[in-house]
Amino acid sequence: MSLQHLDVLVIGAGAAGLMCALNAGYRGRSVAVVDMGKKPGRKIIISGGGRCNFTNQNANPDNYLCQNPHFVKSALSRYTQYDFIDMVERHGVEYHHKTLGQLFCDNSAHDIVEMLMTECGWAGVQVKMQSEVVKVAKVDDGFIVTTSGKDYHCQSLVVASGGLTMPKLGATPIGYKLAEQFGLTVLPTCAALVPFTLHDQDKQRFDGLSGISVDSVVSSESGVVFRENILFTHRGLSGPAILQISSFWKAGEWVSINLLPDEKVYDKLQSLRQEAPQRALKTALSHMLPKRFIERLYQAGELPEKNLNQLSNSDCQSLHDYFHDWKIKPNGTEGYRTAEVTLGGVDTDELSSKTMESKKVSGLYFIGEVTDVTGWLGGYNFQWSWSSGWAAGQVV
Numbered sequence: 417m418s419l420q421h422l423d424v425l426v427i428g429a430g431a432a433g434l435m436c437a438l439n440a441g442y443r444g445r446s447v448a449v450v451d452m453g454k455k456p457g458r459k460i461i462i463s464g465g466g467r468c469n470f471t472n473q474n475a476n477p478d479n480y481l482c483q484n485p486h487f488v489k490s491a492l493s494r495y496t497q498y499d500f501i502d503m504v505e506r507h508g509v510e511y512h513h514k515t516l517g518q519l520f521c522d523n524s525a526h527d528i529v530e531m532l533m534t535e536c537g538w539a540g541v542q543v544k545m546q547s548e549v550v551k552v553a554k555v556d557d558g559f560i561v562t563t564s565g566k567d568y569h570c571q572s573l574v575v576a577s578g579g580l581t582m583p584k585l586g587a588t589p590i591g592y593k594l595a596e597q598f599g600l601t602v603l604p605t606c607a608a609l610v611p612f613t614l615h616d617q618d619k620q621r622f623d624g625l626s627g628i629s630v631d632s633v634v635s636s637e638s639g640v641v642f643r644e645n646i647l648f649t650h651r652g653l654s655g656p657a658i659l660q661i662s663s664f665w666k667a668g669e670w671v672s673i674n675l676l677p678d679e680k681v682y683d684k685l686q687s688l689r690q691e692a693p694q695r696a697l698k699t700a701l702s703h704m705l706p707k708r709f710i711e712r713l714y715q716a717g718e719l720p721e722k723n724l725n726q727l728s729n730s731d732c733q734s735l736h737d738y739f740h741d742w743k744i745k746p747n748g749t750e751g752y753r754t755a756e757v758t759l760g761g762v763d764t765d766e767l768s769s770k771t772m773e774s775k776k777v778s779g780l781y782f783i784g785e786v787t788d789v790t791g792w793l794g795g796y797n798f799q800w801s802w803s804s805g806w807a808a809g810q811v812v
């Protein structure tokens with residue numbers, strides 16, 4: 417089989433790989449990107465409900481989980497959200513701010529892929545689809561990479577093969593396997609930004625609530641707090657607040673949900689008791705939270721069948737505690753099938769935070785989701801792909 421010589425070979429035509437490739441190409445390096453999929457940027461295309469939440473105006477190192485929290489600082493500060501927004505604007509991609517600093521395409525996530533592919537074209541990068549990497553060998557002057565198409569010899573090898581989420585979209589463990597092959601530590605992985613599944617009794621308790629969403633403050637046992645919506649689904653609990661907290665949740669732990677973060681339930685019930693003493697508690701609560709939800713809690717026998725004037729102070733306190741600290745113990749998560757990202761991955765202690773190069777193997781780089789860097793929900797994960805891809809692109 418023929419052997420193509422390159423300066424740089426990038427594994428993975430996703431967000432990180434394309435960003436790295438185009439930057440290396442502009443530096444005059446000969447660059448190819450290989451990817452097993454039919455089309456580049458498949459996760460970009462499905463992201464953000466098809467509109468790609470491509471970055472977050474507030475992105476900063478505090479929005480990332482990583483065993484070494486300092487690791488992300490260098491790349492995020494040298495290629496920021498504003499650098500990416502500049503590129504988006506130069507290409508005339510229209511976008512809008514949705515909420516909490518999240519930026520989405522007005523039209524379609526395809527605009528972002530088209531922009532990256534256009535830049536790759538300008539930078540002279542070859543993008544080879546339907547090329548699965550099957551083997552990598554180290555040689556004196558670089559690496560030999562065997563793909564299902566052809567073999568490559570490269571000086572720098574960049575692993576941008578992503579995590580394990582959405583196996584349907586071509587997620588493979590190749591990045592972790594390559595890290596291990598070269599003696600790098602890979603930290604245990606698990607699904608993150610992922611809906612919770614419930615134990616059977618909770619599934620019955622919430623049967624029929626699918627589609628109901630409640631603005632809540634959700635806290636993990638470790639004390640991490642997010643305020644966004646929770647959403648009841650056929651399978652369990654989802655919604656942005658639940659996805660966020662899932663990254664901090666460990667099997668067997670509770671999550672606490674404040675279902676009425678803008679009220680003080682005790683005070684509210686006291687004043688309602690004065691205003692409308694004959695009103696049923698159920699009716700009063702149905703004005704504060706979705707009616708179907710309150711009905712379900714009554715059917716489950718969790719709330720007293722009383723009028724407001726029958727409530728004692730201690731009843732008001734119990735209801736206050738119940739709604740402000742509604743506890744759920746998830747059965748598990750939906751796993752990689754529906755998760756947005758993979759927690760864990762290539763240990764960042766193995767990599768230079770400036771270049772993403774392996775400290776042990778010169779010329780070997782890891783960028784994007786394959787590294788032990790996981791962003792919050794809200795465009796932070798793409799920003800890590802852009803920043804880490806850019807950082808490697810300056811030096812490969």
Ligand code: FDA
Nearest residue numbers: 428430431432452463464469549578586784785795797798
């Ligand atoms: P990515 O997974 O994008 O790319 C890796 C590439 O490597 C793939 O194209 C794959 O085919 C290829 N590959 C794997 N093994 C290979 C092999 N053996 N040979 C050749 N190629 C191989 N983030 C965000 O910031 N905003 C958002 O709106 C969303 N939305 C979202 C929705 C959904 C449904 C998911 C699943 C994820 C998101 N994300 C997100 C997360 C975001 O998509 C993710 O963090 C980035 O795509 C990671 O980019 P990478 O380039 O690291 O990997």
